[in-house]
Amino acid sequence: MIRWIAxxxxxxxxxxxxxxxxNVVVILADDLGYADLSCxxxxxxxxxxxxxxxxxxxRFTDGYVSCPVCSPSRAGLLTGRYQQRxxxxxxxxxxxxxxxxxxxxxxxxxxxKKAGYATGMIGKWHEGNEPQFHPNRRGFDxxxxxxxxxxxxxxxxxxxxxxTPVDDSxxxxxxxxxxxxxxxxxxxxxxxxxxxxxxxVHTPLQATQKYLDRVPDIRAPKRQKMLAMLSAxxxxxxxxxxxLDDEKLxxxxxxxxxxxxxxxxxxNASRNEPLSGIKGELLEGGIREPFMVQWKSHxxxxxxxxxxxxxxxxFPTVAAVAGAAxxxxxxxxxxxPLLTGESNAQVHDALYWRYxxxxxxxxxxxxxxNFKLTGRRLYNLKDDLAENHDLSxxxxxxxxxxxxxxxxxxxxxxxxKWAGKEKEDAGEH
Ligand code: CA
Numbered sequence: 001m002i003r004w005i006a007x008x009x010x011x012x013x014x015x016x017x018x019x020x021x022x023n024v025v026v027i028l029a030d031d032l033g034y035a036d037l038s039c040x041x042x043x044x045x046x047x048x049x050x051x052x053x054x055x056x057x058x059r060f061t062d063g064y065v066s067c068p069v070c071s072p073s074r075a076g077l078l079t080g081r082y083q084q085r086x087x088x089x090x091x092x093x094x095x096x097x098x099x100x101x102x103x104x105x106x107x108x109x110x111x112x113k114k115a116g117y118a119t120g121m122i123g124k125w126h127e128g129n130e131p132q133f134h135p136n137r138r139g140f141d142x143x144x145x146x147x148x149x150x151x152x153x154x155x156x157x158x159x160x161x162x163x164t165p166v167d168d169s170x171x172x173x174x175x176x177x178x179x180x181x182x183x184x185x186x187x188x189x190x191x192x193x194x195x196x197x198x199x200x201v202h203t204p205l206q207a208t209q210k211y212l213d214r215v216p217d218i219r220a221p222k223r224q225k226m227l228a229m230l231s232a233x234x235x236x237x238x239x240x241x242x243x244l245d246d247e248k249l250x251x252x253x254x255x256x257x258x259x260x261x262x263x264x265x266x267x268n269a270s271r272n273e274p275l276s277g278i279k280g281e282l283l284e285g286g287i288r289e290p291f292m293v294q295w296k297s298h299x300x301x302x303x304x305x306x307x308x309x310x311x312x313x314x315f316p317t318v319a320a321v322a323g324a325a326x327x328x329x330x331x332x333x334x335x336x337p338l339l340t341g342e343s344n345a346q347v348h349d350a351l352y353w354r355y356x357x358x359x360x361x362x363x364x365x366x367x368x369x370n371f372k373l374t375g376r377r378l379y380n381l382k383d384d385l386a387e388n389h390d391l392s393x394x395x396x397x398x399x400x401x402x403x404x405x406x407x408x409x410x411x412x413x414x415x416x417k418w419a420g421k422e423k424e425d426a427g428e429h
Contacts, residue, residue: 019116019190019191020252021117021191021321021322021323022191022252022253022254022295022321022322023191023192023193023194023244023249023252023253023254024112024117024192024193024194024253024254024256024318024321024322025193025194025196025240025244025253025254025255025256026077026193026194026195026196026256026314026318027053027196027198027237027240027255027256027257027258028074028077028123028195028196028197028198028257028258028259028260029198029200029201029233029257029258029260029290030070030124030197030198030199030200030201030202030259030260031070031201031202031203031259031260031261031262031263031264031268031270031279032200032201032230032259032263032270032289032290033262033263033265033270033271033272033285034262034263034271034272034273034275034284034285034288034289034290035263035271035272035273035274035275036201036226036227036230036263036270036271036290037050037051037290038051039051039054039055039059039290039292040290042271044215044218044223044227045227045230046214046215046227046231046234047230047231047234048234048238049234049235049237049238049241050233050234050237050257052241052294053237053241053255053257053292053293053294054292054294055301055302056294056296056299056301057255057292057293057294057295057296057299057303057339058292058293058294058299058300058303058304058305058339059290059291059292059303059304059305060291060292060293060304060305060306060307060309061304061305061306062305062306062307062308062309063258063288063289063290063291063292063308063309063310063311064287064288064289064291064308064309064310064311064351064362065077065258065259065260065261065287065289065310065311066082066083066287066310066311066312066353067083067089067261067287067353067355068261068262068277068279068280068281068282068286068287068353068355069090069091069261069279069280069355069422070091070124070126070149070202070260070261071088071090071091071092071126071127071149072088072089072090072091072355073260073261073311074126074127074197074260075101075105075127076310076311076312077108077260077311077312077314077315078101078107078108078109078127078138078315079101079105079106079107079108079315079330080108080312080313080314080315080316080326080327080330080331080332081105081312081329081330081331081332082312082331082352082409082413084354084410084413084414084416085329085331085412085413085414086102086104086105086414086417087102087414087415087416087417088101088102088416088417089354089355089356089416089417089420090355090356090416090418090419090420090421090422091126091149091420092149092418093418093419093420093421096417096418096419097418098128098130099128099129099417099418100127100128100129100130100132100133101127101128101133101138102417103132103133103137106327107138107139108139108193108195108314108315108318108319109121109135109138109139109140109193109195110138110139111139111315111319111322111324111325111326111327112139112193112318112319112322112324113139113140113141113193114324115319115322115323115324115325116191117190117191117192117193117322118141118142118186118187118190118191118192118193119139119140119141119142119192119193119194119195120140120141120142120143120183120187120192120193120194120195121135121140121142121143121144121145121194121195121196121197122143122144122145122176122179122180122183122194122195122196122197123144123145123146123176123195123196123197123198123199124145124146124148124149124150124151124197124198124199124202125143125145125146125147125148125197126147126148126149128147129147129148131163134147134163136162136163140195142162142183143160143161143162144159144160144161144162144166144175144176144179145159145160145176145197146158146159146160146199147160149202150199150202150203150204151172151199152172152204152206153171153172153173153199153200153204153206153207153229154171154172154206154208155169156168156169156170156171156172156175159172159175171208171232172199173198173199173200173229173232173233173235173236174232174235174236176196176198176236177235177236177237177239177240178236178239180194180196180236180239180240180243181239181240181243184240184243184244184247184249185243185247188247188249191322193318193322196240197260198233198236200229200230200232200233201226201229201230201233201268201270202268203264203267203268205222205225205226205229205268206225206229207225207228207229207232208228208232211228211229211231211232212224212225212228214227214228214231215227215228215231220269222267222268222269223269225269226268226269226270237257241255250296251296251297252297253295254293254294254295254298254318254321255293255294255295256291256292256293256314256318257290257291257292257293258289258290258291258292259289259290260289261279261280261286261287261289262275262277262278262279262281262284262285262286262287262288262289263278263279263285264278264279264280265278266278272284272285274385274386275288275385275386276386276387276388277387280422281358282353282355282358282359282360282369282371283369283387284367284381284385284386284387287353287360289311291309291311293335293339295321295339298339298340299339299340299341300341305338307338307344307346307347308346308347308348308351308362309333309335309338309347309348310332310348310351311332312330312331312332312333313332313333313334313335313347314332315330315332316330316332316333316334316335317332317334317335317336317339319334320334320336321336333347333348335347346364349363350362350363350402350405350409352406352409352410354410354413355422356416356420356421356422357371357372357422358370358371358372358422359371359406359410361402361405361406361409362381363402363405365380365381365382365383366378366379366380366381366398366402367379367380367381367387368392368398368399368402368403368406369387376392376399376403377390377392378390378391378392378395378398378399378402379391
C-alpha cells in the first residue's frame, strides 16, 4: 500500500500542467510614415495584413514613441523607461565608444525569459555591436538579424543567427517573415515572446520586381520603392498571422504593431500627414506612429482609441499579460485595462520627450514644445493637429505649468552618454 501511494505521488509530481499563458508578438516597423498604411487612410499603400491587426483589435490614433530616431526609440520600447534615464539620447556617432543599451538596464525580454517564456528576436537590433550588448545577452534566447541601424535588403550579407554569421540569400524582409513563422513553429507548444523588428521601410530603398509590380501606378521612384518595401513587410506580417491561425494560436496571442519613429520623407518618400514634421523632430510627425493591438480573446474588434499611449507602455502591458513582475523604475503604464475595455481612463498624466535641443510635453490635448530654432510654442492638438497655431502668448499660465512639469521630469534624466547631431542622426540612421 505504501509503495502504491509513493508511486502515485511520483506520478502526480511528474504531470506536466499545460501553460496557457498568452503568447506575445511585438512587430516594429522602421521609419514608417503615420499616413502610410491603408488602415491609417492611405490610398496608395496596400497593407491588408497589417490592417487586420487594427480591424481585429484596437487602433490608437495617439500612439507615440519616446524618440524620433531609431536606437533611442527602441531602447525605450525594450526597457519601458524614458531612455534619457540612462543616457541613450542619440543614435551612435562614429566617435561613440562602447555604444549600446547599458547592460544594467532590464529589458522586456529579460523579464519574459525569467517568467518562463521562450524569447526570440528577429531583425534590426541597433542597441550595440559589442558582445555584451548582443540580443542573446539581453534576454532573447534566439536571434536572427543584424546588429546595426540599417542594412541592404537585396543580396544581403552579415546576418547572424544568434552570434554566428549565416550565409542566407534572397530579400531580407522575406527572410524575417520566414524566420518569424519558424520561431512560432518551434515554440507553438509553450508561451513565447517574439520581437519582430523590421528595418523596412528604412533606407536603402531596395525592392524586388515582385513587390514593385504591386505598385505600378506610382511614378515617383522613391515612393514606388518604399511602397513596394512596405508591401513586402505586409506579406511577412501576413505569413506570421497566418501561422498563428494555422496553429490555432490567434485567440491566445497578443499582437502589437507600431513604428519606431515617423517617416523620413526626404529619404524614403514616406508621408506623415496630417501631422507636421518628420523623423528626427519632436513635431507630431516624428513621434506619433501607427500603433495597434490585437488579442482576439480579450480585445473587442474594430476599436479606435484617442487615448494617448507610448511605446514605453508595451513593457508593463506585456508583463501583465504574462503575469510577470516588472522593475519598479519603469515609466510605462500597463495598458491591459484600456485594451480589454475595463477602463477608458487616461493612462498618463503627461508624456515627455527630450532629443538634444528639442523638448516637448503633452498634457491632455495640449502640447508644449521648446525647439532651439523656433523657441517655445504651445499647441492644442485637438483643434490644431498640424501644430500651426502657437497659443503660448495667449495662455502663459498653462505654459508655466507645463514647463514646470517638464522640468520636474527632466531633473531625473542623465546627460547623453555620447554626443549626437539631431538632423544628421535622422538622415544617417
Ligand atoms: Ca527608425
